[in-house]
Amino acid sequence: MPVDLRHHGDSEIGPGLxxxxxxVRQGMPPTWLRELLATSLSDISAYPNADRATRIVAGHHGRDPEEVLLTVGAAEAFTLLARVLATPGRAWSEPAGYEPGGSGSALAAPSPAGLPVSRPVVVHPQFTEPEAALRAVGFVPDRVLLPDPFVLDASLVPDDADLVMIGNPTNPTSVLHPAATIASLAREGRYLVVDEAFADCVPxxxxxxxxxxxxxxxxxxxLTKTWGLAGLRIGYVIGPPELVAAMREAQPLWAVSTPALAAAEACVSPRAQAEAFRWAGEMADRRRVLVDGLTALGAYVVPEAQGSFVCVRLPHALQLRTLLRERGFAVRRADTFPGLGPEWLRVAVRDDETTAAFLAALKEARDDLPA
Known part of the structure; x- marks a missing residue:
């Protein structure tokens, strides 16, 4: 059954909801980051130069600048990647001197063969923009649909898949896959793309x-989720230098704005990382309150949630979504994610007071359902 891959949570919200x-984390960005962004406007008359921010982000991950490309949010990264992989003759291999087992590598392996993509695979349920980006340039990816509880089984991925895309933690299921399981999918002649948009939700x-x-x-x-920068648009790609160079060539000039570059530097700073670590721990406590409340109301919540959201199965979920809107709460329908159906919803983790009010509204909505 066709699903709307371009449906996202922002289309659910509205005035008074x-x-x-x-x-996206509420109450963000913090004051110190707002002030930094305001200061960056003093340089707004000059064309943005991403060199310094790229070096800082690369250093944060123990990578070389040639392995990093700053992008207009993660969404642009998927678009650029799809365009590069759809370009005839865009096979690549790493240059001489690139050492897969170099600094920062926990799992050493040889270089890819650089074969053209012919069988892309997207592991679902997951964020739909990667598949939408592939389809926009003519790919028709196969779907690997993980069964509930949506934990990655590497054996389900076809051996001949030469592009594999997966989220970790995965949106919308909030499942965190073991790094070793994902890493086992890497091999010669295959691109393995991991969406880590919510990685900093895990301490x-x-x-x-x-x-x-x-x-x-x-x-x-x-960097838009934890730091409340969805309107600023900032993210980045980490990968083999030749592939990153091809994506950089496909990216429009000066794509990432000066304030976004300033945000990239700030959000990987020791101060920001310490704050993100504390928030992730606090958010886990709030997520537990939400999960316990949903479970008490008879909902099924995908186990071991690790993101800033939970995936919930409820009878008559779409009707409940409408009744919740009437009571002032917007939740995300999840039937637009391949592998899920109309009984699924995604609910963001908020403060305990908001969660209590939501759970009360959900109980009222459930009780008001027609027999």
């Missing part, structure tokens, strides 16, 4: 592959 549909990011070099591994990160 409490936003539980968008996975210490234990399953991140951003500092690991593997054949064909591409990690895509976002």
């Amino acid at each position: 409490v936003d539980l549909a968008v996975n 210490g990011e234990p399953e991140s592959l951003a500092s690991v070099r593997l054949p064909g591994l591409v990690v895509i990160r976002s």
Whole structure:
């Protein structure tokens, strides 16, 4: 059954609604980051230069600047990657001197063979923009649909897949896959693309592959979620230098604005990383309150949620979504994610007071359902 791959949480919100549909941290950006962004406007008359921010982001992950490309949010990264991989003759291999087992590598492996993409695979349920970007340039990717509880089984990925895309933690299921399981999918002649937009929701990011070099591994990160910068648009790609260079060539000149570059530097600073670590721990406590409340109301929540959202199965979920809107709460329908159906919703983690009000509204909505 066709699904709307371009449906996202922002289309659910509206005036007067409490936003539980968008996975962006509320109350952000913090004052210190707002002030830094305001200061960056003093340089707004000059064309943006991404060199320094690229070096800082690369250094944060123990990578070389040639392995990093700053992008207009993670969404642009998927678009650029799709365009590069769809370009005839765009096969690539790493240049002489590139060492897969070099600094920052926890899992050493040889270089990719640089074969053209012919069988892309997207592991679902996951963020739909990667597949939408592939389809926009003519690819028709196969879908690997993980069964509930949506934990990655590497054996489900076809051996001949030469492009594999997966999220970690995965949107919308909030499942965190072991890094070793994802890494086992890397091999010669294959691009392995990992969407780590919510990696900083997990204290210490234990399953991140951003500092690991593997054949064909591409990690895509976002700074818009934790730091409330969805309107600023800033993210980045980490991958083999030749592939990153091809994406840089495909990117419009001066794509990332001066304030966004300033944000990129600030959000990987020690101060920001310490704050993100504390927030991730606090958010985990709030997520537990939400999960316990939903479970008490008879909802099924995908186990071991690790993101800033939970994936919930409820009878009559779409009707409940409408009744919740009437009570002032917006939640994200999840039937637009391949592999999920109309009984699924995604709910963002908020403060305990908001969660209590939402759970009360959900109970009322459930009780008001027609028999």
